[in-house]
Amino acid sequence: QKEVEQNSGPLSVPEGAIASLNCTYSDRVSQSFFWYRQYSGKSPELIMSIYSNGDKEDGRFTAQLNKASQYVSLLIRDSQPSDSATYLCAVRGSGNTGKLIFGQGTTLQVKP
Amino acid sequence: NAGVTQTPKFQVLKTGQSMTLQCAQDMNHNSMYWYRQDPGMGLRLIYYSASEGTTDKGEVPNGYNVSRLNKREFSLRLESAAPSQTSVYFCASSEIWAETFGYGYTFGSGTRLTVV
Numbered sequence: 621q622k623e624v625e626q627n628s629g630p631l632s633v634p635e636g637a638i639a640s641l642n643c644t645y646s647d648r649v650s651q652s653f654f655w656y657r658q659y660s661g662k663s664p665e666l667i668m669s670i671y672s673n674g675d676k677e678d679g680r681f682t683a684q685l686n687k688a689s690q691y692v693s694l695l696i697r698d699s700q701p702s703d704s705a706t707y708l709c710a711v712r713g714s715g716n717t718g719k720l721i722f723g724q725g726t727t728l729q730v731k732p
Numbered sequence: 733n734a735g736v737t738q739t740p741k742f743q744v745l746k747t748g749q750s751m752t753l754q755c756a757q758d759m760n761h762n763s764m765y766w767y768r769q770d771p772g773m774g775l776r777l778i779y780y781s782a783s784e785g786t787t788d789k790g791e792v793p794n795g796y797n798v799s800r801l802n803k804r805e806f807s808l809r810l811e812s813a814a815p816s817q818t819s820v821y822f823c824a825s826s827e828i829w830a831e832t833f834g835y836g837y838t839f840g841s842g843t844r845l846t847v848v
Contacts, residue, residue: 663839663841665839690828708774708775719765719780724774725774
């Protein structure tokens with residue numbers, strides 16, 4: 621079992637819809653969780669972080685964390701074609717090294 | 733205010749050649765990381781340096797060496813390149829405790845390496 625798992629997709633949604641991206645992780649002691657967006661040929665950029673159970677909202681983005689189920693999700697409301705990218709889930713491993721473990725990414729396609 | 737700077741951006745090597753990928757950050761971060769990204773594999777950690785003077789292996793260290801030259805610079809060396817090392821390489825930096833509070837990594841723009 622991979623430490624951080626995502627459905628590689630592609631996930632296709634129409635413009636204006638809600639896109640739901642999911643991620644599961646295996647290390648129960650993980651403390652911090654991140655969502656990165658990566659456009660083709662570019663480097664990842666941080667869009668959301670969460671470390672407490674529940675929801676965290678930032679504009680059109682909502683991150684959801686359920687530590688009991690070891691599950692993190694990202695909701696994108698009012699999806700736009702510019703949201704088309706690969707979304708990487710990352711989990712901070714146990715220990716104090718700060719290193720992140722990444723999932724393989726989910727490709728999102730928002731169709732006009 | 734460049735953030736994390738990687739050089740070179742592109743490189744083609746022949747099998748058996750060596751090269752060093754350079755990474756420098758100007759954010760006074762303690763921690764630096766080297767990842768490789770292959771299609772369908774996400775980002776895999778090669779080596780990291782939690783603080784100046786320390787380096788540790790990540791998930792895929794074989795065939796690579798690193799040097800934390802000072803707080804700003806963290807280089808990745810391929811001693812004898814192999815076609816399996818064809819990949820996109822990303823350097824990143826962060827503060828250790830910043831992860832706890834959600835600051836995450838800052839990534840460089842990447843190095844696209846092809847080994848023929």
